[in-house]
Amino acid sequence: MHLLAELPKGLDDTQLSQHLRAAGVEAPPLSAFYDKTPWRSGFLLGYAGFGKTEMTNATHTLSRIIPKT
Numbered sequence: 001m002h003l004l005a006e007l008p009k010g011l012d013d014t015q016l017s018q019h020l021r022a023a024g025v026e027a028p029p030l031s032a033f034y035d036k037t038p039w040r041s042g043f044l045l046g047y048a049g050f051g052k053t054e055m056t057n058a059t060h061t062l063s064r065i066i067p068k069t
Helices: 013-022 052-065
Strands: 002-006 042-046
Touching: 013 042, 013 052
Parallel strands: none
Antiparallel strands: 002 042
16 A cells, blocks of 8 residues: 655655655655656655554654655
């Protein structure tokens, strides 16, 4: 199961994905799924198979790394 998380315009999903990966959260950038210029910036977040603690920790990591707008 997956959740599509769209980012505000102007945020680089590829760069943020790399920062998240370094922090232990795998969040593939949506732009990687486009053949040409992406029309959305965001992440494809998988959540099946993760427990409450893992999801809580990942959520805190996302909120710490993604800039507030």
